[in-house]
Amino acid sequence: MADRQLYRLHASICQTLANAKRLEIIDQLRSGEMPVTVLAEALEISQANLSQHLAVMRQNGIVATRREGLNVYYRLSNPKITQACDLMRQVLLEHLEAGAELARAEKRKEPRP
Amino acid sequence: MADRQLYRLHASICQTLANAKRLEIIDQLRSGEMPVTVLAEALEISQANLSQHLAVMRQNGIVATRREGLNVYYRLSNPKITQACDLMRQVLLEHLEAGAELARAEKRKEPRP
DNA sequence: TTTATATATTAGATATTTAGAATATTGTAA
DNA sequence: TTACAATATTCTAAATATCTAATATATAAA
Numbered sequence: 001m002a003d004r005q006l007y008r009l010h011a012s013i014c015q016t017l018a019n020a021k022r023l024e025i026i027d028q029l030r031s032g033e034m035p036v037t038v039l040a041e042a043l044e045i046s047q048a049n050l051s052q053h054l055a056v057m058r059q060n061g062i063v064a065t066r067r068e069g070l071n072v073y074y075r076l077s078n079p080k081i082t083q084a085c086d087l088m089r090q091v092l093l094e095h096l097e098a099g100a101e102l103a104r105a106e107k108r109k110e111p112r113p
Numbered sequence: 114m115a116d117r118q119l120y121r122l123h124a125s126i127c128q129t130l131a132n133a134k135r136l137e138i139i140d141q142l143r144s145g146e147m148p149v150t151v152l153a154e155a156l157e158i159s160q161a162n163l164s165q166h167l168a169v170m171r172q173n174g175i176v177a178t179r180r181e182g183l184n185v186y187y188r189l190s191n192p193k194i195t196q197a198c199d200l201m202r203q204v205l206l207e208h209l210e211a212g213a214e215l216a217r218a219e220k221r222k223e224p225r226p
Numbered sequence: 227t228t229t230a231t232a233t234a235t236t237a238g239a240t241a242t243t244t245a246g247a248a249t250a251t252t253g254t255a256a
Numbered sequence: 257t258t259a260c261a262a263t264a265t266t267c268t269a270a271a272t273a274t275c276t277a278a279t280a281t282a283t284a285a286a
Contacts, residue, residue, distance in 0.1 A: 019244085048247080049244085052245080067252090069254070070253060
Protein backbone atom coordinates (compact mmCIF):
# COMPACT_ATOMS: atom_id res chain seq x y z
CA MET A 1 0.00 0.00 0.00
CA ALA A 2 1.37 3.33 -1.09
CA ASP A 3 -0.85 5.32 1.25
CA ARG A 4 1.33 4.49 4.22
CA GLN A 5 2.71 7.95 3.52
CA LEU A 6 -0.80 9.42 3.75
CA TYR A 7 -1.27 7.82 7.13
CA ARG A 8 1.95 9.45 8.24
CA LEU A 9 0.76 12.88 7.18
CA HIS A 10 -2.64 12.28 8.72
CA ALA A 11 -0.90 11.30 11.95
CA SER A 12 1.06 14.52 11.91
CA ILE A 13 -2.17 16.50 11.65
CA CYS A 14 -3.45 14.64 14.70
CA GLN A 15 -0.15 15.16 16.44
CA THR A 16 -0.58 18.87 15.93
CA LEU A 17 -3.87 18.70 17.82
CA ALA A 18 -2.40 16.46 20.51
CA ASN A 19 -1.36 19.22 22.86
CA ALA A 20 -3.46 21.01 25.45
CA LYS A 21 -2.09 24.45 24.66
CA ARG A 22 -2.66 24.06 20.96
CA LEU A 23 -6.23 22.94 21.57
CA GLU A 24 -6.69 26.02 23.67
CA ILE A 25 -5.32 28.11 20.82
CA ILE A 26 -7.89 26.54 18.51
CA ASP A 27 -10.67 27.34 20.96
CA GLN A 28 -9.49 30.93 21.20
CA LEU A 29 -9.49 31.27 17.44
CA ARG A 30 -13.00 29.92 17.07
CA SER A 31 -14.42 33.39 17.44
CA GLY A 32 -12.13 34.80 14.77
CA GLU A 33 -8.61 35.96 14.10
CA MET A 34 -6.43 37.58 16.76
CA PRO A 35 -2.88 38.81 17.14
CA VAL A 36 -0.22 36.80 18.95
CA THR A 37 -0.11 39.18 21.90
CA VAL A 38 -3.76 38.61 22.70
CA LEU A 39 -3.35 34.87 22.39
CA ALA A 40 -0.36 34.93 24.71
CA GLU A 41 -2.38 36.70 27.39
CA ALA A 42 -5.27 34.28 27.11
CA LEU A 43 -3.09 31.19 27.26
CA GLU A 44 -0.68 32.31 29.96
CA ILE A 45 2.41 30.96 28.27
CA SER A 46 5.61 32.63 27.16
CA GLN A 47 5.80 34.42 23.84
CA ALA A 48 8.53 32.10 22.60
CA ASN A 49 6.62 28.97 23.48
CA LEU A 50 3.43 30.27 21.91
CA SER A 51 5.34 31.13 18.77
CA GLN A 52 6.65 27.57 18.63
CA HIS A 53 3.18 26.15 18.90
CA LEU A 54 1.94 28.49 16.21
CA ALA A 55 4.79 27.43 13.95
CA VAL A 56 3.80 23.78 14.28
CA MET A 57 0.21 24.67 13.52
CA ARG A 58 1.19 26.75 10.50
CA GLN A 59 3.35 23.97 9.10
CA ASN A 60 0.46 21.56 9.33
CA GLY A 61 -2.04 23.90 7.78
CA ILE A 62 -4.13 24.32 10.91
CA VAL A 63 -3.79 28.09 11.09
CA ALA A 64 -3.18 30.85 8.59
CA THR A 65 -1.82 34.35 9.18
CA ARG A 66 -2.14 37.90 8.06
CA ARG A 67 0.30 40.61 8.99
CA GLU A 68 -0.81 44.13 9.78
CA GLY A 69 2.01 46.38 10.82
CA LEU A 70 3.76 44.87 13.81
CA ASN A 71 0.97 42.45 14.54
CA VAL A 72 0.45 39.05 13.00
CA TYR A 73 -3.15 37.91 13.10
CA TYR A 74 -3.77 34.18 13.35
CA ARG A 75 -6.93 32.40 12.28
CA LEU A 76 -8.08 28.82 11.77
CA SER A 77 -7.42 27.89 8.19
CA ASN A 78 -10.35 25.52 7.84
CA PRO A 79 -13.68 25.25 9.63
CA LYS A 80 -13.38 21.46 9.50
CA ILE A 81 -10.75 21.73 12.21
CA THR A 82 -13.23 22.94 14.77
CA GLN A 83 -15.71 20.31 13.63
CA ALA A 84 -13.13 17.58 14.13
CA CYS A 85 -12.22 18.99 17.54
CA ASP A 86 -15.85 19.08 18.57
CA LEU A 87 -16.33 15.47 17.56
CA MET A 88 -13.31 14.35 19.51
CA ARG A 89 -14.43 16.29 22.52
CA GLN A 90 -17.75 14.49 22.31
CA VAL A 91 -16.00 11.14 22.13
CA LEU A 92 -14.04 12.13 25.21
CA LEU A 93 -17.09 13.24 27.14
CA GLU A 94 -19.02 10.11 26.24
CA HIS A 95 -16.07 8.01 27.35
CA LEU A 96 -15.85 9.90 30.64
CA GLU A 97 -19.58 9.53 31.13
CA ALA A 98 -19.35 5.79 30.46
CA GLY A 99 -16.56 5.57 33.04
CA ALA A 100 -18.64 7.48 35.57
CA GLU A 101 -21.60 5.22 34.90
CA LEU A 102 -19.43 2.18 35.49
CA ALA A 103 -18.23 3.69 38.75
CA ARG A 104 -21.82 4.28 39.84
CA ALA A 105 -22.70 0.67 38.99
CA GLU A 106 -19.79 -0.55 41.10
CA LYS A 107 -20.92 1.69 43.89
CA ARG A 108 -24.35 0.09 43.87
CA LYS A 109 -22.77 -3.34 44.34
CA GLU A 110 -21.11 -2.28 47.59
CA PRO A 111 -22.68 -3.59 50.79
CA ARG A 112 -24.76 -1.15 52.80
CA PRO A 113 -22.81 0.48 55.61
CA MET B 114 -9.96 28.14 34.07
CA ALA B 115 -10.62 24.74 35.53
CA ASP B 116 -10.98 23.05 32.15
CA ARG B 117 -7.24 22.94 31.66
CA GLN B 118 -7.69 19.34 32.73
CA LEU B 119 -10.26 18.82 29.97
CA TYR B 120 -7.80 20.11 27.41
CA ARG B 121 -5.29 17.58 28.68
CA LEU B 122 -7.72 14.73 28.24
CA HIS B 123 -8.77 16.02 24.86
CA ALA B 124 -5.11 16.15 23.88
CA SER B 125 -4.63 12.56 24.92
CA ILE B 126 -7.50 11.52 22.65
CA CYS B 127 -5.77 13.30 19.79
CA GLN B 128 -2.47 11.76 20.79
CA THR B 129 -4.09 8.37 20.45
CA LEU B 130 -4.94 9.19 16.85
CA ALA B 131 -1.51 10.67 16.18
CA ASN B 132 0.10 7.50 14.97
CA ALA B 133 0.05 6.06 11.48
CA LYS B 134 -0.45 2.48 12.61
CA ARG B 135 -3.33 3.39 14.87
CA LEU B 136 -5.00 5.33 12.08
CA GLU B 137 -4.64 2.27 9.92
CA ILE B 138 -6.26 0.22 12.67
CA ILE B 139 -9.18 2.63 12.70
CA ASP B 140 -9.54 2.34 8.94
CA GLN B 141 -9.52 -1.44 9.18
CA LEU B 142 -12.22 -1.37 11.83
CA ARG B 143 -14.49 0.89 9.78
CA SER B 144 -16.09 -2.11 8.14
CA GLY B 145 -16.78 -3.76 11.48
CA GLU B 146 -15.17 -5.73 14.24
CA MET B 147 -12.29 -8.13 13.67
CA PRO B 148 -9.97 -10.29 15.74
CA VAL B 149 -6.41 -9.25 16.53
CA THR B 150 -4.90 -11.85 14.24
CA VAL B 151 -6.62 -10.44 11.20
CA LEU B 152 -5.60 -6.91 12.15
CA ALA B 153 -2.00 -8.02 12.57
CA GLU B 154 -1.92 -9.45 9.06
CA ALA B 155 -3.43 -6.33 7.54
CA LEU B 156 -1.04 -3.97 9.31
CA GLU B 157 2.16 -5.93 8.93
CA ILE B 158 3.39 -5.30 12.44
CA SER B 159 4.33 -7.61 15.25
CA GLN B 160 1.67 -9.06 17.51
CA ALA B 161 3.19 -7.45 20.57
CA ASN B 162 3.36 -4.02 19.00
CA LEU B 163 -0.19 -4.25 17.74
CA SER B 164 -1.36 -5.29 21.17
CA GLN B 165 0.32 -2.20 22.63
CA HIS B 166 -1.41 0.06 20.17
CA LEU B 167 -4.73 -1.57 20.94
CA ALA B 168 -4.12 -1.09 24.64
CA VAL B 169 -3.61 2.63 24.13
CA MET B 170 -6.76 2.83 22.08
CA ARG B 171 -8.75 0.89 24.66
CA GLN B 172 -7.55 3.14 27.46
CA ASN B 173 -8.70 6.18 25.56
CA GLY B 174 -12.07 4.77 24.68
CA ILE B 175 -11.40 4.57 20.95
CA VAL B 176 -12.03 0.85 20.64
CA ALA B 177 -14.05 -1.71 22.53
CA THR B 178 -13.64 -5.48 22.65
CA ARG B 179 -15.55 -8.68 22.80
CA ARG B 180 -14.00 -12.05 23.47
CA GLU B 181 -15.14 -15.17 21.70
CA GLY B 182 -13.15 -18.22 22.63
CA LEU B 183 -9.49 -17.57 21.92
CA ASN B 184 -10.19 -14.54 19.78
CA VAL B 185 -10.70 -10.99 20.93
CA TYR B 186 -12.73 -8.94 18.51
CA TYR B 187 -12.01 -5.23 18.35
CA ARG B 188 -14.41 -2.58 17.13
CA LEU B 189 -14.60 1.20 17.10
CA SER B 190 -16.41 2.31 20.21
CA ASN B 191 -18.00 5.39 18.71
CA PRO B 192 -18.93 6.34 15.13
CA LYS B 193 -17.82 9.90 15.85
CA ILE B 194 -14.25 8.66 15.73
CA THR B 195 -14.45 7.87 12.05
CA GLN B 196 -16.22 11.17 11.43
CA ALA B 197 -13.42 13.06 13.15
CA CYS B 198 -10.81 11.10 11.21
CA ASP B 199 -12.56 11.85 7.96
CA LEU B 200 -12.64 15.54 8.71
CA MET B 201 -8.96 15.62 9.56
CA ARG B 202 -8.15 13.72 6.42
CA GLN B 203 -10.06 16.34 4.45
CA VAL B 204 -8.12 19.11 6.16
CA LEU B 205 -4.93 17.32 5.23
CA LEU B 206 -5.94 16.84 1.60
CA GLU B 207 -7.04 20.44 1.25
CA HIS B 208 -3.74 21.56 2.73
CA LEU B 209 -1.81 19.35 0.35
CA GLU B 210 -3.89 20.62 -2.54
CA ALA B 211 -3.21 24.22 -1.53
CA GLY B 212 0.50 23.43 -1.43
CA ALA B 213 0.37 21.86 -4.86
CA GLU B 214 -1.51 24.88 -6.19
CA LEU B 215 1.17 27.17 -4.79
CA ALA B 216 3.82 25.05 -6.43
CA ARG B 217 2.00 25.31 -9.77
CA ALA B 218 1.77 29.07 -9.39
CA GLU B 219 5.50 29.29 -8.75
CA LYS B 220 6.07 27.13 -11.78
CA ARG B 221 4.16 29.55 -13.95
CA LYS B 222 6.42 32.39 -12.87
CA GLU B 223 9.51 30.61 -14.17
CA PRO B 224 10.94 31.92 -17.45
CA ARG B 225 10.24 29.90 -20.57
CA PRO B 226 13.12 27.59 -21.49
C1' DT C 227 -3.39 -32.06 33.50
C1' DT C 228 -0.68 -30.99 29.47
C1' DT C 229 -0.36 -28.61 25.11
C1' DA C 230 -1.32 -25.24 21.70
C1' DT C 231 -3.09 -20.85 20.14
C1' DA C 232 -4.48 -16.00 20.72
C1' DT C 233 -3.64 -12.05 23.18
C1' DA C 234 -1.49 -9.06 26.80
C1' DT C 235 2.18 -7.19 29.60
C1' DT C 236 6.85 -5.77 30.96
C1' DA C 237 11.61 -4.02 30.42
C1' DG C 238 14.89 -1.57 28.12
C1' DA C 239 16.93 1.00 24.19
C1' DT C 240 15.95 4.65 20.91
C1' DA C 241 13.44 8.44 19.02
C1' DT C 242 10.34 12.34 19.38
C1' DT C 243 8.21 16.25 21.67
C1' DT C 244 8.22 19.93 24.85
C1' DA C 245 9.40 24.20 27.42
C1' DG C 246 12.72 27.72 28.61
C1' DA C 247 16.62 30.72 27.54
C1' DA C 248 18.99 33.26 24.42
C1' DT C 249 19.03 35.44 20.09
C1' DA C 250 17.33 36.94 15.58
C1' DT C 251 14.04 39.11 12.46
C1' DT C 252 10.49 42.31 10.93
C1' DG C 253 8.13 46.63 10.75
C1' DT C 254 7.43 51.42 12.68
C1' DA C 255 8.55 55.66 14.48
C1' DA C 256 11.71 59.11 16.24
C1' DT D 257 20.16 55.96 11.16
C1' DT D 258 18.87 54.26 15.87
C1' DA D 259 15.50 52.50 19.05
C1' DC D 260 11.64 49.86 20.07
C1' DA D 261 7.74 46.57 19.92
C1' DA D 262 5.92 42.20 18.02
C1' DT D 263 7.03 37.92 16.43
C1' DA D 264 10.14 34.03 15.05
C1' DT D 265 14.08 30.91 15.42
C1' DT D 266 17.72 28.05 17.52
C1' DC D 267 19.67 25.27 21.10
C1' DT D 268 19.34 22.26 24.98
C1' DA D 269 17.64 19.19 28.72
C1' DA D 270 13.79 16.88 30.43
C1' DA D 271 9.70 14.39 29.62
C1' DT D 272 7.10 11.10 26.51
C1' DA D 273 6.30 7.85 23.07
C1' DT D 274 7.74 3.98 20.30
C1' DC D 275 9.72 -0.29 19.01
C1' DT D 276 11.79 -4.98 19.97
C1' DA D 277 12.42 -8.96 22.69
C1' DA D 278 11.10 -11.72 26.29
C1' DT D 279 7.59 -13.33 29.16
C1' DA D 280 2.92 -13.87 30.98
C1' DT D 281 -2.04 -14.86 30.75
C1' DA D 282 -6.38 -16.87 29.04
C1' DT D 283 -9.08 -20.25 26.66
C1' DA D 284 -9.85 -24.52 24.33
C1' DA D 285 -8.67 -29.17 23.00
C1' DA D 286 -6.36 -33.57 23.73
